[in-house]
Amino acid sequence: MKYIDEYRDKKSAERYARALADITTRPWTIMEVCGGQTHAIVKFGIDQLLPAGITLAHGPGCPVCVTPLELIDKAIHIASEPGVIFCSFGDMLRVPGSKCDLLSVKAAGGDVRIVYSPMDAVKIARENPARSVVFFAVGFETTAPANAMAVFQAEREKLGNFSILVSHVLVPPAMEAILASPGNRVQGFLAAGHVCTVMGYTEYYPIAEKYGVPIVVTGFEPLDILQGIYLCVTQLEHGRACVENQYTRVVSREGNAPAQDLIRKVFRVIPRKWRGIGEIPRSGFGLAAPYAAFDAEARFGITGYTAEESGECISGQILQGHKKPRDCPAFGVRCNPEHPLGATMVSTEGACAAYYRYRRE
């Protein structure tokens, strides 16, 4: 496929790996923020091509993984209500809540539907005016334009039976939280290319400057990631800490203006809890006042519910780059994609799921 196959060329990948070995004089730890990049790194063995000193830390950029336990519980609560049609992206169904998951609600007769886009949920609401239709709006900046459009359209059509359970998180505050944490090892970032497709990358300038870390906006194919690492290591070796864009064929400095406009109209920035990490200020979206009527938490009277994380899952450590999946004693033993202990094993973008699929031995 065009724009995919050529970026997987083995000879060019080996050439980048050799060039990296030539310029690397010291050990460096670089975090790829996005779960999609983690998946590509493990799938194509990119980390195994790198010089010994370079460590890739897998970041928190998997929306399924960072959705806090209490929101999963809230989703399960709403989906279990009689008459509700609960719509979600497929990867949220197996994420364990405190007691069960959404799939078990479906198995017990709940009307839980997998949708490809939030607009599918709006369509279901339009076609089922007597039913309450709730969409589980999870994701980073990449899904925010679609979720904002769903609410905007529902408001335009006065679909009173539609609401969303919002679990929107933002990448730059999480990067800052990681850099500010006492145990931080991350010296440079590969920023998530598709998040920047929407938001641009001006938000990263103050972070690069404040923490003295290079931030390279990077794509998702093996050559993109290798070039991103090369640019990042070049900066580290020269003591520079700038924002650079590797993914120029898709990302512009300013991002997608119409998408940002609608996001700002429908959402407002709020503090969010991250699974395994805790609350991060200004790290997510909630509905803006004019659209507050579409908030499923308020509609179902569960705004105040909280739940404590528990169990042996170390996903919080993994999401911050402190540990790797194989550091977990449960990995592949008591925890696998069929019986996940935590979200990093559930999602296709989760680090544990990627290691389980490609690196089990």
Added chain:
Amino acid sequence: MCLAVPGLILTIADSPDPLERAARVSFGGIVKEVSLAYTPEALVGDYVIVHVGFALNTVDPREAHRVFEYLRQMDELAELETSPP
């Protein structure tokens, strides 16, 4: 939900409402309906990056070779360094 691959726009259904502008987009032969509400500039034959049903950007063909040009430049530099004076 975040794994976005570039898809080729096959046809566009224009609409008086720009939010309703939509396209049929082929992802290596799998065709999906995609909203062009956020990419009013997209045309038939363009490649778009799509997330959960929405095209978020068109792929810039002029920038697509940069990753290879960078390699070529590194090779040329290496040759300059190793070639005898």
